[in-house]
Amino acid sequence: MTRVRGLVGADVERLADLPLLTGAARYVADVHRDGEVHARIVRSQVAHARIVGIDTADAEAVPGVLAVITADDLPDVRIPIRLPLADTPRARRVLQPPLARGVVRYVGEPIAVVVATDAYVAEDAAELVDVDLDDLDVVAEVATAADPGMPVLHPDLGDNIVSSYPLHHGDVDAAFARADVVVRERLRMHRHTAVPMETRGAIAEVDPATGRLTLWGGAKVKHAVRAALGEMLSMEPADIRIVEVNVGGGFGVRGEAYPEDYLVAFLALRLRRPVKWIEDRTEHFVATNHAREQEHELEIAATADGRLLAFRDRAWCDQGAYARSQGTLPELLPALHLPGPYRWEAFALETTGVLTNRTPVGTYRGPGMTEAAFVRERLLDVLAGRLGLDPAELRRRNLIRDDDLPFTWSLGAGSAPVPPISYQSGAFCSSFETLLERAGYDELRREAATRSGDTISVGVGVATYVEVGAMGPFEDARIAPAADGSFVVHVGVASLGQGVETVLAQIAGDELGVPMDRLRVDHHDTDAVPMGFGAFASRSTPVAGNAVLLAARDLRTKAAKLLGAEPDDVEFRDGHVHGPGGASCPVQDVGEGRGRFDKPHPTFSFGAALSVVEVERDTGRVRVVRHVVVHDVGRAVNPALVRGQLAGAASQGIGAALLEELSYDERAQPMATTLGDYRLPSAGELPDIEVIVLEHPAPGNPLGAKGAGESGMVGTPAAVANAVADALGATGPQVTTLPLTADRVRALLREAT
Amino acid sequence: MTWIGEDDSAAVDVVVNGRPTAMRVPARRTLADALRDDGLTGTHLGCEHGVCGACTVLLDGRPVRSCLTLAVQAEGADVETVEGMAEGPELHVLQRAFHENGALQCGFCTPGFLMLALGLLRAEPEAPPERVREVLTSNLCRCTGGGPIVQAVLAAQRELAGDVA
Ligand code: FES
Ligand code: FES
Numbered sequence: 001m002t003r004v005r006g007l008v009g010a011d012v013e014r015l016a017d018l019p020l021l022t023g024a025a026r027y028v029a030d031v032h033r034d035g036e037v038h039a040r041i042v043r044s045q046v047a048h049a050r051i052v053g054i055d056t057a058d059a060e061a062v063p064g065v066l067a068v069i070t071a072d073d074l075p076d077v078r079i080p081i082r083l084p085l086a087d088t089p090r091a092r093r094v095l096q097p098p099l100a101r102g103v104v105r106y107v108g109e110p111i112a113v114v115v116a117t118d119a120y121v122a123e124d125a126a127e128l129v130d131v132d133l134d135d136l137d138v139v140a141e142v143a144t145a146a147d148p149g150m151p152v153l154h155p156d157l158g159d160n161i162v163s164s165y166p167l168h169h170g171d172v173d174a175a176f177a178r179a180d181v182v183v184r185e186r187l188r189m190h191r192h193t194a195v196p197m198e199t200r201g202a203i204a205e206v207d208p209a210t211g212r213l214t215l216w217g218g219a220k221v222k223h224a225v226r227a228a229l230g231e232m233l234s235m236e237p238a239d240i241r242i243v244e245v246n247v248g249g250g251f252g253v254r255g256e257a258y259p260e261d262y263l264v265a266f267l268a269l270r271l272r273r274p275v276k277w278i279e280d281r282t283e284h285f286v287a288t289n290h291a292r293e294q295e296h297e298l299e300i301a302a303t304a305d306g307r308l309l310a311f312r313d314r315a316w317c318d319q320g321a322y323a324r325s326q327g328t329l330p331e332l333l334p335a336l337h338l339p340g341p342y343r344w345e346a347f348a349l350e351t352t353g354v355l356t357n358r359t360p361v362g363t364y365r366g367p368g369m370t371e372a373a374f375v376r377e378r379l380l381d382v383l384a385g386r387l388g389l390d391p392a393e394l395r396r397r398n399l400i401r402d403d404d405l406p407f408t409w410s411l412g413a414g415s416a417p418v419p420p421i422s423y424q425s426g427a428f429c430s431s432f433e434t435l436l437e438r439a440g441y442d443e444l445r446r447e448a449a450t451r452s453g454d455t456i457s458v459g460v461g462v463a464t465y466v467e468v469g470a471m472g473p474f475e476d477a478r479i480a481p482a483a484d485g486s487f488v489v490h491v492g493v494a495s496l497g498q499g500v501e502t503v504l505a506q507i508a509g510d511e512l513g514v515p516m517d518r519l520r521v522d523h524h525d526t527d528a529v530p531m532g533f534g535a536f537a538s539r540s541t542p543v544a545g546n547a548v549l550l551a552a553r554d555l556r557t558k559a560a561k562l563l564g565a566e567p568d569d570v571e572f573r574d575g576h577v578h579g580p581g582g583a584s585c586p587v588q589d590v591g592e593g594r595g596r597f598d599k600p601h602p603t604f605s606f607g608a609a610l611s612v613v614e615v616e617r618d619t620g621r622v623r624v625v626r627h628v629v630v631h632d633v634g635r636a637v638n639p640a641l642v643r644g645q646l647a648g649a650a651s652q653g654i655g656a657a658l659l660e661e662l663s664y665d666e667r668a669q670p671m672a673t674t675l676g677d678y679r680l681p682s683a684g685e686l687p688d689i690e691v692i693v694l695e696h697p698a699p700g701n702p703l704g705a706k707g708a709g710e711s712g713m714v715g716t717p718a719a720v721a722n723a724v725a726d727a728l729g730a731t732g733p734q735v736t737t738l739p740l741t742a743d744r745v746r747a748l749l750r751e752a753t
Numbered sequence: 754m755t756w757i758g759e760d761d762s763a764a765v766d767v768v769v770n771g772r773p774t775a776m777r778v779p780a781r782r783t784l785a786d787a788l789r790d791d792g793l794t795g796t797h798l799g800c801e802h803g804v805c806g807a808c809t810v811l812l813d814g815r816p817v818r819s820c821l822t823l824a825v826q827a828e829g830a831d832v833e834t835v836e837g838m839a840e841g842p843e844l845h846v847l848q849r850a851f852h853e854n855g856a857l858q859c860g861f862c863t864p865g866f867l868m869l870a871l872g873l874l875r876a877e878p879e880a881p882p883e884r885v886r887e888v889l890t891s892n893l894c895r896c897t898g899g900g901p902i903v904q905a906v907l908a909a910q911r912e913l914a915g916d917v918a
Contacts, residue, residue, distance in 0.1 A: 013852070020860025021848040023795015023835035027861065030794035120760075120781070197799045197807060197895045198861045248797070248861030249895050281800040499858065644855045644897065651898025675804035675893070683899030684890035 007510035008703075011640035015502045015516065016495075025246040028201040028217035033274035036203065037066055039264055040122035041277070042112040042129045043286065044104035047140070047357040047668030048151070049133035051102055051111070058128040059114055064121040067271060068129065070112045071099040074266065077232040079257050079325055082224045085419065086327030088163050094154045094355060096322035098232075098259040098266075104133065105153055105321035106358050107670055108286025110259050115267055115275060138357040140668040142318040143188075143295045145354035153321060153355045162319050162353035163328045165335040168412040170346025175310035179301035183383045187375040188737040189717070191293035191318065191662040194364045194652075195680060198248020199279035200288060202261050204268035211239065213265055218242035220255025220494045223532045228257035228325065229265055240265075242526045244494055251652070252363040253289040255494060256325045260287070285673045289326075289362025290662055293318040294334060294351075296375040306389045308398045310346040313338055313375070319353045320360035328353055330361050333368020333468070336421055339409060340376055341428045341466050341606055342398045357668040365649055366713035369467050370656075374738070377463035377718035381725060382734065390445070391722065392436055392462055399464065402427040419601060423466060426606045426632045426696045432464055435630040438692055439610045444626075448612070452727070457615045458625075461722025463715040464608040467631075469538035469707035470698070472599030476531055477547035479508060479555050479594075481587040485575035486518045489551070492532010493523050493544045499641040500540045504548050506637055507703065511552035514572050538707025539599075541637055546597035546701050555593025562590055603698050605706040607631035609650070609715030613723040620746035622724055623685075624654050629715065630692040634706030639693055646712035647689035653716025655681040661739050728752060767827045769793070770837030778824045784810070784817075787824035788834060795835040795864045799893070806892030809865040809872075810834050816872035835864035838871065847871060847909045854905035858896035866892050870906045874913060882907060 019025040056068040078095035081087040100109050112129050116122035137151040144150060145160045153160055176182065202217035213235065218225055222242040230237035247254065260277055267275040279287060296315040302308050317331040331353035338349050384391040400407055400423065408422040436442075441460070448458040478490040489508050493500055501521040509519050522528050533539070553567070560567040563579035571578045578584045612626040629650050636642045659679040663671045672678040689712070697704025717738060724745065725735040733751040737744075757763060759781040767774050769788070778787045785808045788796050799807035801820045808820040811833035838845040847870055850856070857863045866889065873880060873888045880888070886903050894902055 017852045017857060017860070018844075020857055020863055021835075021844065021851060021867070022839050023793070023864050025860055026794070027797070029798065030789075120779070195895060196861075197805060197859070197893065198797070199799070246861075247859060248799075249859045251895075281802060281805075640855060644858060644901070647900070648858060648896050648898055651900070652895070654898075674802055675800045676802070680893050680895065681898060682890040682893055683886055683903050686898045686900055688900045688904075689898070 007506040007516070008637050010638070012502060012506050012516060012638055014499050014641065015505060027198055027246045027248055028203065029278045031203055031216045031245060033203060033205050036274040036276050037115050037117055037271065038119040038122045039267060039275050039277040040114045040126040041110045041260065041283065042114065042126050042131065043283065044100065044107055044109040044111055046104065046133055046135060047107050048136040048138045049104050050136060051100060051104060052132040052134055054112060055130040056112065058130065059125040062121060062125040062128065064117045065114060065125045066117065067115045067267065068112055069267070071097060071101045074099060076101070079259065079262070080228050080231055081323065081327035082221060082256070082325045083327060086329045086332055088328055090157065091162050091323040091327045093157055094162060094323045096259060096324055096360065098262045107668065108283070108359055109321070110263070113263050113267065115271065138668040139355065140357060140664055140666055142293055142316050142354060142356060145356050146316065146352065153357065160355040162323055162355060163331060164350055164352040165332055165416040165418065166350040167335055167415045167418065168348050169344065169409050170310065172310050172312060172346040172348040175346040176301045179309050180304035181383065181386055182299055182301050183379055183386055184299035185379050185382060185734060185736055186295065186297050187378055188295045189292050189371045189374050190738050191290050192656050192660040193289065193291045193662060194251035194253040195678065196249030196251055196254055199281055199284045200254060200258065200260065201278040202264045203274055203276040204264040205274040206268050206272060208272065212241060213239060213269065214241045214243060215261065215265055216243045216245060218244045218255060219247045220250050221533065222494065222526050223492060225257045225261060226526050229262060232262050233265060233269065244524045247495065251365045252367060256289065256362060281675060282673045285678065286359050286670055289324065290320060290359045291361055291364035291367065292371055293361065294371045298375050298379050300379055300383055302383055302387070304387070306387050306394050306397050308342055308344060310344055312347070313349040315351040317351055317353050318361050319355050320358050321355060322360045324360045324362055326362045329363055329367060332418065334372045336418060336468060337369040337372035337466065338376060339421065340373065341400055341464050343400050358664055365652060366467065366710040369465060369714045370717060373463055373465040373714050374718045374721060378721055378735065381722045392441055395432060395462065395464055396429070399428045399432060402429050421604070422601065423604045425698055428606045431606055431630055431632055431694050432608050434692060434694065435608050435610055435628060439628045441610070444612055455617055457617060457727040459613050459615065459723040459725065459727025461719045461726055462608065462610045463718035463722060465714045466604045466606055467711055467714050468602045468604055470542035470599060470603040471539050472543065473533065474596055474598040475533060475544040475547040477544065477551040477595045478592055479551045480592045481590060483575060483588055485587065486520065487512065487514065489519065489521045489548055490529050491521065491523050491544050491548055492529045493540045495523060499638070503541055503637045503641060504545060507545050507548045508552045511549055512556065512572050538709040542603065542634070542698065542701060542703065542705040542707045543597055543599050545637065545705055546703050547595045549702055550595025550597060551593040554595055555590060558593065559590045603706050605632050605634065607711045607715055609719035611719040611723040613720065613727055615724060615727040615745060617749060620742040620749060622658055622740050622745055624687050624720060626690070627654065627687050628690040628692065629712045630694060631708060631711035632694045632696050632706065633708040634698040635695050635704035636693050637705065642693050642708045643691040645709050646691045649710055649712030650689045650716045651681060651686050653713045654686055654720060656739065657717040657720035658739050659741065763825050765824050765828050768831045770833055776824060780825060782824050783820055784822040784824045784827050785819035788819065793834050793836050797861055797864060799861065804893070806869060807862050807865040809868045809892065811868055811872050814872065814875065816869045833868070835867055838867060846912050847906065850905040850909035850912070854901050854908055856897060856902040856905035862892060862894040866894065866902050870909070874910055878913065885910065
């Protein structure tokens with residue numbers, strides 16, 4: 001293959017920064033349509049209640065109000081599950097209606113919508129909608145949600161269990177019987193979520209001539225949202241167009257099909273006017289997917305010399321009040337990630353998704369894997385303490401060895417049907433060693449010991465993980481040459497600020513041998529790209545990137561055929577294709593290059609994190625002073641962007657470990673509904689993240705890429721937790737839950753004395 | 754004293770990015786909404802409760818949260834927004850430094866950080882790094898965590914100092 005310009009692997013400047021820097025970029029709130037009107041959602045203020053009546057008269061009487069709708073005005077539809085692997089008959093029975101029908105099940109659940117000519121008026125009028133509710137008992141805790149005698153959220157389900165994923169490997173009882181040491185702990189990862197700086201929003205408009213519906217504000221999975229809206233509105237997907245404008249961060253929660261997407265579309269069809277809805281921040285905290293809350297009862301069996309034998313885990317994973325478009329992923333993903341990168345002889349685990357009267361849970365950067373890494377890596381450190389072994393040494397002895405790859409877990413009878421947990425490539429042990437070496441682990445340990453004193457304790461923590469990514473099923477790409485010698489790459493991904501258009505243009509430019517300024521990536525509009533699976537599971541580069549590469553090769557091959565030359569010998573220049581002997585033709589005569597990349601199974605990749613913290617002993621304040629992440633990305637198309645992704649994700653992971661929490665009281669009232677209550681880390685609370693990018697190319701894909709968008713997150717909360725536990729002392733209190741806020745740490749310190 | 758209703762409109766004379774502007778806005782409209790309604794949508798709203806700083810603009814040279822400022826409060830003032838930063842096609846030093854230091858990903862927080870930094874570097878051109886970091890903690894960036902933004906502002910500060918010297 002010719003690598004004319006070496007664009008792949010280079011730190012090419014990001015495309016499309018200019019409008020972001022000058023204020024010219026258009027986010028969904030900046031989109032205006034003639035005659036647009038504004039929707040405001042009336043939301044439940046209680047966690048569980050029967051709806052006795054809704055009086056909309058006062059709201060309707062406000063000048064400027066055009067309509068107030070409730071569930072009675074809607075067909076009885078539900079938001080469908082997006083991924084077949086997360087779709088089960090039980091999950092389908094707890095899907096969310098766009099407006100509450102008869103019962104509200106969480107604070108923030110949409111009950112009615114007010115539409116007015118002005119957003120301020122709509123908000124005023126929404127206050128006047130009078131909802132008469134009879135309170136019901138609530139389920140406010142994940143660990144007891146499935147207990148007998150608890151109130152049942154969805155009576156026809158019979159209990160609060162959405163689904164369970166049991167997985168078995170080897171003979172666990174035999175392994176535990178042989179163990180010298182068994183450690184067990186109840187570990188809990190807390191509820192927190194993505195909180196992108198831009199809230200969600202949507203504008204829907206119907207073309208009066210054709211009846212076609214356009215929805216601005218798409219992101220992440222536009223084609224899936226189009227299919228969901230088609231199903232719910234009884235329209236052909238072809239009659240729906242979803243447009244993505246600039247997106248102010250996604251991280252998994254943004255761009256799924258939500259109640260509000262349906263509601264604005266429904267209202268635009270009914271009112272025949274463009275309807276706009278922009279989420280406010282307080283709504284965001286109760287309306288946009290939450291994530292992560294899980295409780296695990298984990299036990300690990302090992303030999304006295306630090307060989308891991310087996311683990312058993314029983315986990316309760318919160319789904320919130322409904323299953324949303326992500327179906328059973330909140331319980332499926334941790335099941336796939338609990339074994340991690342270690343050589344277990346045996347394991348038995350079961351993850352159960354349970355319903356509680358709180359905001360539904362979706363996927364946030366590193367979903368399921370971050371939780372699994374936290375519980376496993378935390379308990380491994382407890383084990384290391386028990387064995388008197390250095391935590392890094394314990395891992396070193398048990399990581400799957402480099403030459404054991406590829407490696408696939410065989411699952412025994414009684415296991416749930418899940419995608420193969422198969423590690424195709426990488427080098428777990430040596431990657432971990434690279435992290436320890438570059439961070440100067442031994443020296444850090446010595447320093448921590450000497451620097452710890454009466455006022456400050458210093459701790460070091462590590463964590464390793466595997467991460468699923470590059471999910472299929474496939475992606476299509478099309479490259480269309482234009483008369484001016486430029487090329488447009490059409491592909492069904494989503495740009496959420498991660499720089500994907502730059503990376504895809506690099507791949508196309510590298511193969512075609514044309515400079516970046518001749519390339520444009522078009523992914524914004526479902527009309528321009530008929531199919532696409534979107535941006536999730538770190539899949540844009542490994543799946544769409546390979547499709548783009550194949551499309552570019554196709555274009556090169558077609559051009560060569562036309563000129564009677566070899567593909568490697570043609571050159572794209574000045575709007576023409578040139579062959580070796582002076583033959584040439586206009587590039588538009590070549591037609592389009594097309595590529596499709598199929599990805600039947602996801603790829604697992606390895607990474608690790610190392611954190612150094614200082615704990616101020618009187619205040620309990622934790623400061624992360626160094627944080628290093630390593631990840632095997634297979635192939636870094638743009639190393640600078642990859643480092644930016646890893647560092648950004650790690651920053652979010654530090655926030656998760658120390659600050660961020662969506663807590664609820666015993667009535668299931670949310671306690672964090674502003675950015676004042678929900679503390680995001682700022683530059684003052686974060687170290688400069690150190691990133692090590694490793695490249696062990698993935699087999700079976702021409703680019704060799706594995707994906708990197710989520711990786712910096714996965715090991716970070718675990719590494720920070722382990723560092724804090726280390727600072728508190730091996731014999732000290734156990735860190736079993738996050739976030740490690742100053743008051744939690746003070747409580748731990750009190751426990752220790 | 755005269756009282757006006759929340760939706761009665763008031764006349765506000767301001768200078769926006771050097772251009773005298775007569776706005777007619779309902780009394781309760783925030784400065785952020787008034788600017789945005791006027792087509793200056795580079796000023797973003799991330800929380801509307803004064804925490805994130807995405808809406809930061811300069812009011813008489815001082816960074817303010819335009820989501821917490823009423824448009825009528827800007828009467829007679831000089832307002833600067835991100836749209837006024839570049840001189841035609843020529844980016845401001847800060848804008849270039851953001852681009853070169855990986856200080857933006859989604860770009861949603863960027864205008865607010867740019868205005869905050871502009872206000873700081875004008876008022877305290879020699880602010881030491883700790884001071885720069887401290888001031889920048891008043892805004893939030895979910896994508897980068899903020900570290901690269903600090904680096905970008907320090908780089909711009911060095912470049913500006915070099916220009917003067
Ligand atoms: S929008 Fe003004 S501070 Fe967040
Ligand atoms: S670049 Fe996305 S929030 Fe700062």
